[in-house]
Amino acid sequence: MASTEIGWQTPLIQGSKRLSQVTQDVCEPLERKASAWWWIGFLISLSVLMVGLAAIGYQILTGIGTWGLNTTVGWAFDITNFVFWIGIGHAGTLISAILFLLRQRWRTSVNRSAEAMTLIAVMCAGLFPLIHMGRPWLAYWVFPYPNFRGPLWINFRSPLAWDAFAISTYFIISLLFWYLGLVPDLATLRDRSEPGLRRSLFSFFSLGWNGSYRTWQRYETVYILLAGLATPLVVSVHTIVSMDFATSVVPGWHSTIFPPYFVAGAIFSGMAMVLLLMIVVRKTMHLEDYITHRHVDVMARIILATSGMVGLAYLTELFSALYSGNPYEQFAFLNRALGPFAWGYWIMVSCNVVIPQLFWFRGVRSHLGVVSLICVLVNVGMWFERFVIIVTSLHRDYLPSSWASYSPTSIELATLAGSFGLFFTLFFVFCRFLPVIAMGEVKGVLSYGTNQEESHHES
Amino acid sequence: MATDKQYWKSLQERDGDEVFLREMQQEFPEPSQEGTGGWSRRGFLRAAGFTLAGAALTGCNRAPIEKAIPLLVQPEFLTPGRAVYYASTCAGCAAGCGILVKNRDGRPIKLEGNPQHPLSHGGLCAVGQASVLGLYDSLRLRQPLIDGKKATWADVDTALIAQWKELQKSDRSVCILSSTVTSPTRRSVIDRFLRRFQNARQVIYDPLSSSAILDAHERTHGVRALPRYRFEQAEVIVALDADFLGTWISPVEFSTGYAAHRNLETEAPHLSYHVQVESRLSVTGSKADQRYTLPPSQMGPVLTQLAVRIAKAAGTVTSWQAAAESPIASRELDEIANRLWESRGRSLVICGEQDVTAQVLCNYINHLLGNYANTLDLANPSLQRQGSDQALQVLLQDLRDGKVGALLIDGVDPVSELPEGEQLAGWLQRVPVKVSFQDHLDETARLAQYVCPTPHYLESWSDSEPASGIVSITQPAIAPLGDRRPMMESLASWSGEAASAYDLIRENWRSNFFPRQKAPSSFDIFWDQSVHDGYAVIEPQSPQPKEFDLAAVHPAEGPAAGNSGSLELVLYPKVGMLAGAHAGNPWLQELPDPISKVTWDNYACLSPATAARLGVADGDVVLLKATSGAGSAQEMELPAFVQPGQHDQVVAVALGYGRSETERFANIGPRWMEGQPTLGENGRVGKNAAPFLELRDGALRYAGRSITATKTGRQHALASTQSYNSLSVPTQGAFPGWEPRPIVQETTWAALQQNPKAGSDGVSPAREDLWPQDHPSPVHHWAMVIDLGACTGCSACVIGCQAENNIPVVGKDEVRRKRAMHWMRIDRYYSEKASAVEVAHQPMLCQQCQHAPCETVCPVLATVHSEEGLNQQIYNRCIGTRYCANNCPYKVRRFNWFDYPRQDPFANLVLNPDVTVRSRGIMEKCTFCVQRIQDGKAEALRRGESVNDGDVQTACQQSCPTQAIVFGDRNDPNSRVSQLANSGRYYRVLEEINVRPSVGYLRLVRNRPAGTEENNRG
Secondary structure (H helix, E strand, O other), X not given: OOOOOOOOOOOOOOOOOOHHHXXXXXXXXXXXXXXXXXXXXXXXXXXXXXXXXXXXXXXXXXXXXXXXXXXXOOOOHHHHHHHHHHHHHHHHHHHHHHHHHOOOHHHHHOHHHHHXXXXXXXXXXXXXXXXXXXXXXXXXXXXXXXXXOOXXXXXXXXXXXXXXXXXXXXXXXXXXXXXXXXXXXXXXXHHHOOOOHHHHHHHHHOOOOOOOHHHHHHHHHHHHHHHHHHHHHHHHHHHHHHHHHXXXXXXXXXXXXXXXXHHHHHHHHHHHHHHHHHHHHHHHOOOOOOOOHHHHHHHHHXXXXXXXXXXXXXXXXXXXXXXXXXXXXXXHHHHHHHOOOHHHHHHHHHHHHHHHHHHHOHHHHHOHHHHHHHHHHHHHXXXXXXXXXXXXXXXXXXXXXXXXXXXXXXXXXHHHHXXXXXXXXXXXXXXXXXXXXXXXXXXXXXXXXOOOOOOXXXX | OOOOOOOOOOHHHHHOOHHHHHHHHOOOXXXXXXXXXXXXXXXXXXXXXXXXHHHHXXXXXXXXXXXXXXXXXXXXXXXXXXXXXXXXXXXXXXXXXXXXXXXXOOEEEEEEEOXXXXXXXXXXXXXXXXXXXXXXXXXXXXXXXXXXXXXXXXXXXXXXXXXXXXXXXXXXEEEXXXXXXXXXXXXXXXXXXXXXXXXXXXXXXXOOOOHHHHHHHHHHHOOOOEEEEOXXXXXXXXXXXXXXXXXXXXXXXXXXXXXXXXXOOOOOOOOOEEEEEEOOOOHHHHHOOEEEEOOHHHHHHHXXXXXXXXXXXXXXXXXXXXXXXXXXXXXXXXXHHHHHXXXXXXXXXXXXXXXXXXXXXXXXXXXHOOOEXXXXXXXXXXXXXXXXXXXXXXXXXXXXXXXXXXXXXXXOOHHHHOOOHHHHHXXXXXXXXXXEOOOOOOOOHHHOXXXXXXXXXXXXXXXXXXXXXXXXXXXXXXXXXXXXXXXXXXXXXXXXXXXXXXXXHHHHHHHHHHHHOOOOOOHHHHHHXXXXXXXXXXXXXXXXXXXXXXXXXXXXXXXXXXXOOOXXXXXXXXXXXXXXXXXOOHXXXXXXXXXXXXXXOOOEEEOHHHHHHHOOOOOEEEEEEEOOOOOOOOEEEEXXXXXXXXXXXXXXXXXXXOOHXXXXXXXXXXXXXXXXXXXXXXXXXXXXXXXXXXXXOOEEXXXXXXXXXXXXXXXXXXEEOOOOOEOEOOHHHOOOOOOEOOOOOEEEHHHHHHOOOOOOOOOOOOOOOOOOOOOXXXXXXXXXXXXXXXXXXXXXXXXXXXXXXXXXOOXXXXXXXXXXXXXXXXXXXXXXXXXXXXXXXXXXXOOOOOOOHHHHHOOOOOXXXXXXXXXXXXXXXXXXOOHHHHOOOOOOOEEOOOOOOOOXXXXXXXXXXXXOOOOOOOEEOOOOXXXXXXXXXXXXXXXXXXXXXXXXXXXXXXXXXXXXXXXXXXXXOOOHHHHHHOOOOEEOOOHHHOOOOOEEEEOEEEOOOOOOOOOOOO
């Protein structure tokens, strides 16, 4: 394999696939019985999800007191997990929308899974604002709907209200975008399946797709329009999430750098998560020809770039705090680096800024094991970034009398684990029932039919 | 159409068959089967329907209603929904503060200070405030017990009268053992009861004894009396180990007087000079202008040295120049003596040591300074401490020898309060007749054959004479909640003069007090006036003190030579717990100690240096072993607590813990997977340190036993509400010099006279805004000013707020998790200056910001601004995102983490019906007592006037003994709060973030020379 000599000329899809071969490669895993590995992975994820659900159930029955929060630290694991999962989702939208508009053709191999990951991550994220409420059964009050309580409106000045809009918009657009892209592939699956429930379902969801020129033409139009709609969301959602912090008066939160800093961080962590999933998927589903070293390489470069942005944000934040002359702000940052939660800060810095620098080396980028490890570490680091922002800012704010510490309870740990359980359970279901690669789009980037076909025929 | 045409349905009808026609008239013409025997279909359905309906109705039935209309005849003055206030006297301790009992719908729900009362002037301490909860204690005995079994009063009377007859014939002694009896009527009933026996006496001891002061006055002035201390006249105060603002004798009265002489916001500002010499850091020490820490054994030498200097100034020659060397630098002692001498007649030296020699010296100094009849009133003495430890010692000897025939115990629990409690329990077995008047089964009452429970003071008549000439009334504010009988009624009926307490008191007042007063001409008018006011001032009747007896004065000895260097034990009362009489009160158990901020425990306080030497930190269990002294306890394990400001040679342990009453807290607080119990390993809250006391040479001694402390390696978590104790951030968190935060601002008296804004951090308020005011307050703008100089940290406001606002008790584990629910907290900050630790107290409550950061962030508008400047929390709209609490710079919002159990329906009677009980998952916080504001406005409307300044008082303000909290309308330029806001000392916390709080503070001022104000906090 030409894995060590990746260039712009390297073909996106390897193995000189014919069109039918692509269809066969992608659809085949969905049409045979699930492998033992799939079952093992699925059941483990499902068990972890169940543990998380039990923890959530216990917490809702008993009270938020089952979390380690206190009067001083009102948010910790809950909002950390929320921001973390929302961030994970961002890479999917970036790949599917922005890279589409930028004509990055390599995206076709990964965009389907990335978008699915986005949806699942947004679901995981959406769970936390819901369960972090003292009275989650009244969560619908954050939406402005006609009511008989006055009528009582919501507070449009509250970033939490913006959050509700941002996240629901994001989820809806992402869902539509992902589904629209699926329609031609669903039709393919429909055509390949035997009559029965499976076929009826695919038939229903493929919306009568007939593959005609007009169908394709309209599809392309809607797709590019939705991509245009989704593009601002990449920026806006995490900007709004960051405003939960930026608009407050808490030292360490009240900072104008937060929106770009959060967006960069989100793409950083999301890209790492996509890359990790892709490496696993290509191996387990035998899609090495579709998700190639070139893809890994490109995504590693994006991670490297966003790592730089995140690092810059850390330094800018520190500099502006020290330069501000505001002792509360200075203390918030020095306390992050040197206070009781300094270990969290240094985990964050090393995982997010130091370790990704290894991606400067081609050898590292091409070694899938190392890449996977770095991706895991980036996600650990990004989780700690949110933890550091939330907990270390809150635990020592203005009045020293109120300073307190925080440590998670078993319920919080189980809930965090449960969110990963939910993520992987849904991802396993996705891999099992839907094509993980957008066949229709991949076929468009095949070298098939071009005169380069022969020259790249290599094994 | 032919009309005669006939239609018929059957031949029978056409033929007019009568039977058939009759059946046709019926609703259901088919042949009936009734009466044919067996069940008819309809009968069955009818019966089945009835059964079903009956069964359903039974299910709907409510529990039988026992008292349908409790107020069949509407009592006068009682309007449902309106509070009625009864003047009464607090019996939380012997200080006898005047109170107003707030009654709602027939039940007392809150105690407030009586502003007219001549002793307490409207203040009421935390213990007094919390004592209302004792009324609704479901574990109080409701009826008498004989040998532990429920009995009737008739049984008890029959049995005991027979016993008394026996005893009248024998010469075995009858003894009443009680705490200080301030009730003159009860005293006279006791006297009458005891007179019927040949050998009878009353022995009084105070668990927090001041008997040495009384004994010293017997030596020096010939009268065994406690002088009434007049802090309001004292310009220079020197206190040795006397926590007079916190726990010593009558803290509310003393705080009121103390604050009256430290008022900087009057026409002629004045500030007394207060020197505190103490072994541990007390509330009083935290307010001192000059504070010295010494081990208790050094107090005598200091007094001796001071006496020498004062005597020299007075021209009296003493021959004790060679007396023990003083541990305070000679120059500083000269300075103190000079100050005292310059203010002679307006100075006061007090000593809390239970040592007669030291107390005599103290009297001598006050005598030389001419303070008697000025700042110490011995002619009209205080009656708040009457105990005689000598008499107690004699009684204990008699008990040991089995000489006591009958022992009647009232208001004390000697088995848990006295040093030899365990042996005492054994000796009590030998007493043939034991009667307890306790209303719960404490360790002593368990041993009594007869338990004659007395009612709570809020449900019975009583009277009190806390100081000679000041008599006050305790009146019932609710119908008695059980079959209990006041002690005076029991004694009267056993004396054969059965009468109600009301009659006894009235009679006593008619014969003894009415003649001694001047104003009203008839007794009825005098009585009604006294009941209305809650007190009366009459001609005092006390023995005249004799000339000062100089022969009684001797220099105090220094510590024994071998003693120096070893640790000395100091047993002290906590502000909320005192000697432990209220140990069963959850409010007081959860009240953070004003200095340590620890709740639900006692612990061994060690100075930081000693703790470092022993290698222990907070919560490390240490083994204390007494190496001297005669108390019964030789060793005890207690968690350590590192207490700055304590002498290195001192181990301080709080009394009043480990009481059997605390076993009830086994299930307090929320229960969940990781929840920890409130009780310790012994099944109680804390450990009883009373066995470490010493009853030696006629005095119950709290300090001075030599002790060793060793680390055990085990842990016992302490629940503290504050974990960071300084205003300076850790040095690695700030550029050098930027560590201190100007949250508490302080200055000196000298600097303040130069510059009214001395001590300011330089941030100026009232910046112009670009935008029009978001929340105008056209009519009222409620605001508060808190004088940090006046606040002593006594925490009366914390309990006052808890009672007023239905604040739940959450238990030790929740406090440990920093989830205490108090809306009002008192932040305590240490600072260190030349190794002397100083303390600042800062009451912190919702600052009612005008640019409230909490309001903008709530997604559902559950916290909004009122047009009276209040920041309101709408409980039923809150969904519990906690964003408001995160965004609150003052961290005053409290979240309901759980549904806090309110399982005891009886204790729920204390809830204030004007305040919502909050449910799980919502945010709450100080409301500025909005229900009181509404009440004040409604009352003003009823009067047809506008709200006057002072009409609305918040609960915290009402009870503050030093009137440090002032509340009012900022829109009224003449209101007290507006005037104080114009003071040079006024500042707002975190002014620079421009949240515009409605609560402001007045800078802390200490009486010090200029140039000493730079305070390197940290």
